[in-house]
Amino acid sequence: xxxxxxxxxxxxxxxxTHGRGSGGESIYGPTFPDENFRVKHTRxxxxxxxxxxPNTNGSQFFITFGPAPHLDNRHVVFGSVVEGMDxxxxxxxxxxxxxxxxxxxxxxxCGVVGEPAAExxxxxxxxxxxxxxxxxxxxxxASAKKRNR
Numbered sequence: 702x703x704x705x706x707x708x709x710x711x712x713x714x715x716x717x718t719h720g721r722g723s724g725g726e727s728i729y730g731p732t733f734p735d736e737n738f739r740v741k742h743t744r745x746x747x748x749x750x751x752x753x754x755p756n757t758n759g760s761q762f763f764i765t766f767g768p769a770p771h772l773d774n775r776h777v778v779f780g781s782v783v784e785g786m787d788x789x790x791x792x793x794x795x796x797x798x799x800x801x802x803x804x805x806x807x808x809x810x811c812g813v814v815g816e817p818a819a820e821x822x823x824x825x826x827x828x829x830x831x832x833x834x835x836x837x838x839x840x841x842x843a844s845a846k847k848r849n850r
């Protein structure tokens with residue numbers, strides 16, 4: 702679930718242990734080190750690791766809604782939305798200045814470039830709650846293109 706949405710800034714998700722931003726863990730253990738800071742937070746649609754300081758990456762991530770240069774050299778950008786920015790903007794509209802979502806938002810069927818698309822019969826909560834969003838294969842919310850690997 703997306704636990705934090707700040708319009709004009711970011712939406713944050715990936716707390717696989719608590720679902721509210723206070724937990725998470727990586728496939729490498731509780732945390733893993735920063736990879737690099739080559740890609741900067743220059744535009745909307747960038748995927749970046751959320752952390753609580755240097756070398757504390759876990760499972761939480763955020764998607765930028767615009768440039769965020771104050772995050773440069775502190776958070777690792779690892780991908781970008783390549784299709785579905787209209788859905789990212791729909792998520793942004795569910796945010797509030799203090800960060801609490803207006804209603805539950807779940808990222809499903811986001812896909813990863815190079816992986817097979819989700820099955821046609823899969824449920825998509827955002828599309829059900831927001832019928833104005835058109836189904837776009839595996840890009841209902843955002844398709845991520847992995848970088849820096």
